Amino acid sequence: MIAGGKSNVLVVVLICVLFGTFQLLMGTGELHSGGMGSVVRPEPENHRSNDRVRVKKVFNPDASLSVPFLDKINKYWHIGGTAEVRNMKSIMLTSAGQSGKHGVVLSNGIGDNTITDFEIVVDFRIYGREQRQSSHIGDGMAIVITPENGFLVRDLVSSFSRKQYEINSGGVHAKNVDLMGLPNNLPGLALVFDTYKNNYRTDVEIPYLDLILNTDPQKDMYSVNTDNLESTSKKLTPKHIKLHPSTIKGDITKLRIIYSETIGFLKVDIQYQKEGDYWIELYQSNEKIYLPKNKSSGQRFIGISALTGDATENVEILGVSTNEYHWNSNEREIQDSTTNDNLPRSYEYAQALKNYLLNEFGHRIALEKDDYTRWKMKMAQPNYENDLNDRVENQHVNNNKHQSKSSSRYIILLLFLVLIYISSVYIRVTKKHLRRLKRRRATSQTLLPT
Numbered sequence: 138m139i140a141g142g143k144s145n146v147l148v149v150v151l152i153c154v155l156f157g158t159f160q161l162l163m164g165t166g167e168l169h170s171g172g173m174g175s176v177v178r179p180e181p182e183n184h185r186s187n188d189r190v191r192v193k194k195v196f197n198p199d200a201s202l203s204v205p206f207l208d209k210i211n212k213y214w215h216i217g218g219t220a221e222v223r224n225m226k227s228i229m230l231t232s233a234g235q236s237g238k239h240g241v242v243l244s245n246g247i248g249d250n251t252i253t254d255f256e257i258v259v260d261f262r263i264y265g266r267e268q269r270q271s272s273h274i275g276d277g278m279a280i281v282i283t284p285e286n287g288f289l290v291r292d293l294v295s296s297f298s299r300k301q302y303e304i305n306s307g308g309v310h311a312k313n314v315d316l317m318g319l320p321n322n323l324p325g326l327a328l329v330f331d332t333y334k335n336n337y338r339t340d341v342e343i344p345y346l347d348l349i350l351n352t353d354p355q356k357d358m359y360s361v362n363t364d365n366l367e368s369t370s371k372k373l374t375p376k377h378i379k380l381h382p383s384t385i386k387g388d389i390t391k392l393r394i395i396y397s398e399t400i401g402f403l404k405v406d407i408q409y410q411k412e413g414d415y416w417i418e419l420y421q422s423n424e425k426i427y428l429p430k431n432k433s434s435g436q437r438f439i440g441i442s443a444l445t446g447d448a449t450e451n452v453e454i455l456g457v458s459t460n461e462y463h464w465n466s467n468e469r470e471i472q473d474s475t476t477n478d479n480l481p482r483s484y485e486y487a488q489a490l491k492n493y494l495l496n497e498f499g500h501r502i503a504l505e506k507d508d509y510t511r512w513k514m515k516m517a518q519p520n521y522e523n524d525l526n527d528r529v530e531n532q533h534v535n536n537n538k539h540q541s542k543s544s545s546r547y548i549i550l551l552l553f554l555v556l557i558y559i560s561s562v563y564i565r566v567t568k569k570h571l572r573r574l575k576r577r578r579a580t581s582q583t584l585l586p587t
Contacts, residue, residue, distance in 0.1 A: 191464065191465050191486075191489045191493075192462055192463070192464060192465065192486070192489050192490050192493040193462075193463055193465050194256070194460045194461070194462055194463075195460060195461050195462075195463050196458075196459075196460050197249055197252065197255070197459040197460065197461050198248075199212075199213045199244075199247075199248025199249040199250065200213070200244055200248065200249065200250055200252060200257075200439055200457075200459035201456075201457050201458050201459045202214065202228070202242070202454070202456055202457040203456050203457075203458075204224070204225050204226070204456075205224045205225055206222050206223070206224050206225075206227075206228055207222060207224045210222055210228075210242075212247065212248065213244060213245060213247055213248035214242055214243065214244055214245055215241075215242070215243050215244075215245045215286070215289050215290055216228075216240075216241070216242055217239075217240070217241035217242075217243065217289045217318075218230075218238065218239040218240040218241050218314075218318060218442075219231070219232075219235065219238045219239070219240050220240030220241060220242060221240075227262075227453040227454060227455050228242055228453070228454040229451065229452070229453055230242070230278070230318070230441065230442065230443035230452040230453070230454060231318075231443040231444065231445045231449065231450060231451065231452045232449070232451055233264075233265050233266040233274070233449045233450055233451045234266060234449055235445060235449055236445055236446065236447055236449055237445060237446060238444075238445050238449075239314045239317075239318035239442060239443065239444045239445070240318060240442065240443050240452070241289060241318050241319065241440060241441070241442040242440065242441050242442075242454065243286050243289050243290075243438055243439070243440040243441075243442075244286065244438045244439045244440070245286060245290055245438075246286060246290070246431075246434060246436055246438060250434075250436040250437060250438055250439075251434070251435055251436050251437075252436075252437050252459065252461055253397075253398045253399065253461070254396070254397040254398060254399050254461060254462040254463075254490060255395075255396060255397075255459060255460065255461045255462065256393065256394070256395045256396075256459070256460045256461075256462070257282075257393070257394045257439060257457065257458070257459050258391055258392070258393045258394075258456075258457070258458045258459075259280055259391065259392045259441065259454070259456070259457050260389060260390075260391050260454070260455035260456040260457075261278070261389075261390055261392070261441075261452065261453060261454050261455060262387055262388070262389055262390070262451070262452075262453040262455065263278065263330070263332060263344075263384060263385045263387075263390075263450055263451065263452050263453075264385065264386060264387035264450065264451050265385075265449075265450055265451070273448050274332055274333065274385060274448050274449065274450035275332050275333025275445065275446055275447075275448030275449070275450060276317065276331070276332065276333045276335075276361065276444045276445060276446050276448065277317045277329060277330050277331045277332045277333065277344075277443070277444060278317055278329075278330040278332075278441070278442065278443045278444075278452050279316055279317035279318065279319060279327050279328065279329050279330065279440075279441070279442050279443075280327070280328045280330075280392065280394070280439075280440070280441050281316075281319060281323060281325055281326065281327045281328070281439070281440040281441075281442070282325050282326045282394070282396070282428055282437050282438070282439060282440075283323055283324060283325030283326075283327075283429075283437070283438050283440060284324055284325055284429045284430050284431040284432070284436070284437060284438070285306055285309055285323060285324055285325070285431070285438070286438045286440070287302055287305075287306060287309075287311075288302065288306075288309055288311040288312075288320055288323075293311050293312070299311050299312065306354065307324070307353070307354045307355065308322065308354040308355045309322060309323060309324070309354045310322055310354075314442075314444060315359060315360075315361040315444075316329070316359045316361070316442070317329060317330075317361075317442050317443060317444045318442030318443055318444045319440060319442045321358045321359045321360075321361070322351060322354040322355075322357055322358045322359075323351060323354075324351045324352060324353075324354055324357070324429050325350070325351060325428060325429055325437070326348070326349075326350055326394075326396075326403075326428050327348070327349050327350075327351070327359065327370075328346060328347075328348055328392065328394070328405065329346065329347040329348075329349065329359070329365065330344060330345075330346055330380070330384070331343060331344065331345055331346070331347065331364060331365075331377070332344050332385050332450060333446065333448050334364065335361060335362050335363065335364050336362070336363045336364040336366055338363075338366065339364045339366070339377070341376070341377040341379055342379070343385065344380045344382070344384045344385045345377035345378055345379050345380055346374075346377070346378040346380055346419060347365045347372070347374060347377060347378070348372070348373035348374045348378075348405065348420055349365065349368060349370035349371060349372055349373065350370065350371040350373055350426070350428075351370050351371070352371070352429060356369055357369055357370045357371065358370060361444075364377075365377075373403075373420065373422070373426075374420060378419050378420065380407070381409050381412070383409055383410065383411055384409070385450070388409065388410040388411060389410045389455065390407065390408070390409060390410065391407065391408040392405070392406070392407055392408075393405070393406040393407070393408070393416060395494070396426075396428060397462065397490060397494075398427065398428070399483075399486065399487045399490055400425075400487050400490060400491055401422070401424075401425025401426055401427060402422060402425075402426070402491075402494075403420070403421070403422040403426045403428075404418065404420065404421045404422070405418070405419045405420040405421075406418050406419060407419050439457065439459065441454055441457070462490055462493070464486045464489075
């Protein structure tokens with residue numbers, strides 16, 4: 138009985154020691170992470186949704202175009218060149234068979250063109266005499282966001298008026314149309330759709346896209362004759378961006394420009410009619426970009442133009458939709474107030490806008506069930522290279538740490554269980570051995586002579 142009692146005590150002591158050791162090992166991770174329940178602290182859904190509440194997308198009708206076109210054109214836009222307005226159908230900037238022509242539609246500044254953080258979607262079609270013709274057409278189309286519209290708005294018939302305008306605008310070539318129907322040194326962002334090879338050194342088949350930024354009309358100029366090769370403009374894309382052949386075969390194409398002055402972000406996506414209703418990213422800024430504004434009014438004007446040379450084509454504008462990203466409060470609150478962390482409200486707005494854009498694209502992708510379509514949609518997802526991505530990266534790091542710590546705990550638990558099993562086997566064998574010794578002693582005592 139005494140030996141049995143001692144073995145039972147030994148079992149209890151051993152179990153207590155092992156249990157204490159296990160708690161100590163498991164508790165080590167908790168000390169660094171604040172407890173097992175706080176190892177991973179993902180961003181709460183209500184915080185992410187708060188960015189959607191605080192930042193809202195507001196439609197800007199003054200900077201948009203839709204049928205009936207004449208209503209908007211007469212109020213907020215100017216038409217230049219040979220552009221034709223087909224009130225219930227489209228705006229035909231250039232027509233196949235008409236050589237050496239150009240057409241322009243440009244916001245006139247009467248409406249709300251003070252756009253800071255915005256999204257612009259342009260619907261268009263490009264095709265030859267026949268809808269599926271894609272050979273020997275040209276020259277192309279441009280979409281611009283510019284601080285200048287005086288070259289089209291003002292009466293610049295006389296050489297004196299043109300000279301005066303060039304002085305006031307910093308040197309804009311008012312009568313030049315090399316930028317697909319616009320002045321070649323027009324300040325601002327230009328997306329140039331090239332549909333004709335002027336330079337034999339161009340190594341990309343048409344159609345393709347170039348993104349350029351002009352900030353100084355005295356220095357920055359687009360070169361149409363060299364297909365942008367010898368342009369002095371800032372080239373946002375080092376190479377031509379190849380576009381789908383359907384772009385010049387009469388299919389409806391949508392181009393989306395997302396720009397935020399607040400965070401210096403620019404993104405360009407495209408949507409092909411036959412590919413599906415998802416966006417494909419063409420460009421995203423890796424550095425902060427500033428698009429110039431009109432010095433007097435602070436406005437940015439939206440323009441679309443087209444140009445023909447010896448080769449001609451139909452360029453139709455089917456619609457322009459402009460939305461702005463606004464803080465869901467008044468502007469004075471953003472400028473004057475501070476956050477709970479004593480940071481300017483404008484800084485909080487910038488952070489909320491970053492999260493809003495990320496959540497918007499992430500939400501759309503999450504809703505898509507088809508894996509192949511989801512993969513293609515991800516091509517259009519924002520990929521901020523700077524501090525916005527840090528939040529996501531930190532979350533991945535935390536998740537990896539949590540997975541690593543969880544794995545370590547499982548291994549420790551497994552080792553603990555194995556140790557308990559080995560200890561129990563050892564105790565059983567020891568107890569069995571002690572019982573055998575006890576029986577042998579009892580037997581040897583009964584066999585001794587009296």
